[in-house]
Amino acid sequence: MARMHTRRRGTSGSDKPVADEPPEWSDVDAEDIEARVVELAEQGHDPSQIGLKLRDGGVKGTPVPDVKLATGKKVTTILEENDAAPELPEDLRNLMERAIRLREHMEENAQDKQNKRALQNTESKIRRLVNYYRGDELDEDFTYSYDVAVELLE
Known part of the structure; x- marks a missing residue:
């Protein structure tokens, strides 16, 4: 999802080493x-x-x-x-926090076209993730809006 809203190619990164068992030096129960x-x-x-x-x-x-x-x-x-799981998936929560910050910035700086576009892209990613998580991690009738995001993150 990192390059969803750009035309650039992805960047290559390092891979985790292939391992079937933990190393000997880390013998924690x-x-x-x-x-x-x-x-x-x-x-x-x-x-x-x-x-x-x-x-x-x-x-x-x-x-x-x-x-x-x-x-x-x-x-x-x-x-x-252990019933300690967060109520929202971490990736969705992070995107909602970003959207709230961008929306607050846009209220003060209405002419900031670059951040307006960033807000549109972020909210698009949120809607796609909501569709992915709907039914499993989220309610069936959950829909994203700025007010709902503010309410959930308080």
Whole structure:
């Protein structure tokens, strides 16, 4: 979705190394990892931030390079099992926050054409994601609007 509204080609990036099991130096118990994931979620961290904190800080001083390799479950799956999952998917939440910031900017700077276009593109991405998540993560009758986004993010 990164290049949806441009004509440029995508940029190549690095791939994760192919691995079937966690490295020997990271011998943390799966239950400890799950407990730390739930603890970080209760502190208000998003799933991507939880992964970064486990990679950098680890559990009991030992870094966890990949939660899925160490536990066999993704971070979001662990959160769902422990009833700590966020009410909105992280990507949708981030796009809504961006749309709110752009809309507030547009109220002060009505002649800013570049940000007007950015707001249109962002709201288009939000509508596409709402269609993707509708029924599973969102209600069947959920529709995006600025007022709904402000209400959800408060």
